[in-house]
Amino acid sequence: MSTSAQHQVSCDGGEINETMQAVTKHKGCGTIGGSGKASCGSQAGIGHLPNEIWEKVKNHPCYSEEAHHHYARMHVAVAPACNIQCNYCNRKYDCANESRPGIVSEKLTPEQAAKKVLAVASAIPQMSVVGVAGPGDPLANPDKTFKTFELVNKLAPGIKLCLSTNGLALADHVDTIARLKIDHVTITINMIDPEIGAKIYPWIFYRHKRYTGVEAASILSNRQLQGVEMLTARGILCKVNSVMIPGINDQHLVEVNKAVKSRGAFLHNVMPLISSPEHGTVFGLRGQRGPTAQEVTALQDSCESKMNMMRHCRQCRADAVGLLGEDRGSEFTMEKIMAMDIKYDEQPRKEYQAKVEKARITKLAAKQEELAGLASASSEIKVLVAVATKGSGLINQHFGHAKEFQIYELSTSGAKFVGHRPIHPYCQGGHGEDSKLEIAIGAIKDCLAVFVSKIGGCPKAELIKAGIEPVDQYACEFIDASAIAWFKLYLDKVNEGKVKHVERVDPARHNALISAA
Amino acid sequence: MPFKIIASQCTGCSACETQCPNLAISEVAGAFLIDSEKCTECAGYFDEPQCVAVCPVDYTCVLDTALPRYQKPA
Numbered sequence: 001m002s003t004s005a006q007h008q009v010s011c012d013g014g015e016i017n018e019t020m021q022a023v024t025k026h027k028g029c030g031t032i033g034g035s036g037k038a039s040c041g042s043q044a045g046i047g048h049l050p051n052e053i054w055e056k057v058k059n060h061p062c063y064s065e066e067a068h069h070h071y072a073r074m075h076v077a078v079a080p081a082c083n084i085q086c087n088y089c090n091r092k093y094d095c096a097n098e099s100r101p102g103i104v105s106e107k108l109t110p111e112q113a114a115k116k117v118l119a120v121a122s123a124i125p126q127m128s129v130v131g132v133a134g135p136g137d138p139l140a141n142p143d144k145t146f147k148t149f150e151l152v153n154k155l156a157p158g159i160k161l162c163l164s165t166n167g168l169a170l171a172d173h174v175d176t177i178a179r180l181k182i183d184h185v186t187i188t189i190n191m192i193d194p195e196i197g198a199k200i201y202p203w204i205f206y207r208h209k210r211y212t213g214v215e216a217a218s219i220l221s222n223r224q225l226q227g228v229e230m231l232t233a234r235g236i237l238c239k240v241n242s243v244m245i246p247g248i249n250d251q252h253l254v255e256v257n258k259a260v261k262s263r264g265a266f267l268h269n270v271m272p273l274i275s276s277p278e279h280g281t282v283f284g285l286r287g288q289r290g291p292t293a294q295e296v297t298a299l300q301d302s303c304e305s306k307m308n309m310m311r312h313c314r315q316c317r318a319d320a321v322g323l324l325g326e327d328r329g330s331e332f333t334m335e336k337i338m339a340m341d342i343k344y345d346e347q348p349r350k351e352y353q354a355k356v357e358k359a360r361i362t363k364l365a366a367k368q369e370e371l372a373g374l375a376s377a378s379s380e381i382k383v384l385v386a387v388a389t390k391g392s393g394l395i396n397q398h399f400g401h402a403k404e405f406q407i408y409e410l411s412t413s414g415a416k417f418v419g420h421r422p423i424h425p426y427c428q429g430g431h432g433e434d435s436k437l438e439i440a441i442g443a444i445k446d447c448l449a450v451f452v453s454k455i456g457g458c459p460k461a462e463l464i465k466a467g468i469e470p471v472d473q474y475a476c477e478f479i480d481a482s483a484i485a486w487f488k489l490y491l492d493k494v495n496e497g498k499v500k501h502v503e504r505v506d507p508a509r510h511n512a513l514i515s516a517a
Numbered sequence: 518m519p520f521k522i523i524a525s526q527c528t529g530c531s532a533c534e535t536q537c538p539n540l541a542i543s544e545v546a547g548a549f550l551i552d553s554e555k556c557t558e559c560a561g562y563f564d565e566p567q568c569v570a571v572c573p574v575d576y577t578c579v580l581d582t583a584l585p586r587y588q589k590p591a
Contacts, residue, residue, distance in 0.1 A: 081532035091528045208563050210570035
């Protein structure tokens with residue numbers, strides 16, 4: 001393929017092809033030496049992590065923001081039972097269009113789950129991780145959970161395993177987790193103060209007894225923190241999820257952050273409470289509000305100096321399939337899987353992973369090239385920009401097709417992923433095209449520009465009217481490098497007096513995270 | 518022989534099934550059912566009936582008043 005031909009290829013090709021196009025465009029200094037390292041910039045630098053940790057997280061979309069552009073996960077819903085009751089959970093409600101934890105459309109046996117894993121792994125080479133996240137608690141269903149992992153280990157050994165638990169039963173199962181090579185465990189820890197816990201958990205079921213109130217929360221908290229310590233001692237990466245509940249644990253989560261960090265947790269994910277009354281949760285029915293996107297960001301910021309914060313969580317269903325932010329679960333119902341002729345072949349997945357590794361090196365090189373140009377600039381200016389992407393770290397989605405925008409904060413220190421804004425509120429229905437555009441613009445009001453692969457004339461005009469620059473000249477190119485290049489031009493224009501920079505703070509900063517609930 | 522599950526309230530989560538010391542609980546058409554011949558109200562095993570203690574929906578595992586209370590065999 002000639003270089004010019006590659007430049008002409010539209011963005012509508014397959015994802016792997018797009019990645020390779022962008023890789024070829026940015027040959028720069030991205031040669032791979034015998035050591036497998038780039039000539040400029042170490043691989044470890046990609047995640048700002050030590051090499052041994054990076055090796056563990058680089059293919060896990062939930063543990064690495066960088067990985068979530070390239071890799072997909074799937075949850076298999078083999079664990080329906082739970083051992084605690086949370087005020088933000090109602091297990092009865094299921095809407096196929098709805099995305100939140102604890103929700104599934106069909107529960108699976110371990111054998112069905114293994115078959116589904118092979119079906120998805122065959123169809124989606126990006127799929128790197130199989131998790132059990134419910135819909136109850138994986139460790140309240142240890143037989144089903146571990147049987148599933150055993151089958152996946154046997155049938156598709158290259159796939160990473162992870163599970164997400166409330167932590168109550170964790171200490172009893174750490175040996176099995178280690179034996180089955182489950183590398184990643186997420187614990188939801190919402191408090192370390194039982195008085196606060198009593199407002200979140202009405203009861204727990206522990207050692208054949210139901211406990212309530214402060215006593216229940218105290219047992220739960222002790223077990224959770226013990227679990228973090230035991231995982232750390234075995235070198236299993238532990239992520240902590242916390243549900244931010246305004247007025248109950250919002251300030252307290254800073255203390256939670258310190259407690260889990262000191263026990264060796266690797267990553268902390270503060271998520272907004274989802275509490276729509278129609279879900280029928282205790283909090284929803286009581287009118288407990290969720291935090292605004294701004295409140296979540298502020299809390300993440302205040303914890304960030306102390307440990308890695310996850311900002312790319314999409315609070316997915318316990319049977320989600322695909323890249324974070326997309327759910328292809330409906331393509332893989334048991335009915336459809338039973339009709340599939342599945343021939344699992346590891347090769348396409350290995351090839352995809354090799355291409356991602358190559359793309360990463362090139363992406364990093366491209367970013368560093370742009371960053372080098374930024375080094376001379378000194379400016380306090382920070383701006384937000386929105387990006388329409390289908391994955392691979394590329395600007396490769398049409399404005400009108402985007403279901404969410406990724407948000408980057410640009411400054412002279414580079415481009416930093418700070419969150420995502422869903423633009424198709426679930427379960428609302430009935431929106432015309434006009435109002436969809438309004439929702440999209442409203443979701444990114446605080447951004448100076450939106451990077452897209454393509455955009456129609458009408459939305460372009462509306463965006464400009466709203467003061468958001470539609471940027472389509474970086475179609476199919478890497479997000480980071482393009483955003484930095486654009487930011488350099490912006491700074492130049494400001495310095496030359498062509499543009500006056502105005503701090504853009506949207507007081508009612510769109511409640512985008514919450515509106516998805 | 519006494520606990521029963523109110524099927525219309527059962528979420529089908531299976532939590533009770535694995536906790537039952539008498540293996541009296543099984544799934545029937547998406548909901549769980551207690552075999553009244555096998556249920557001992559957990560007498561001799563636990564202080565509280567396990568299905569009641571673990572069920573996520575209150576008042577779903579209840580005493581079946583149509584039947585006499587469990588009597589330990591003499």
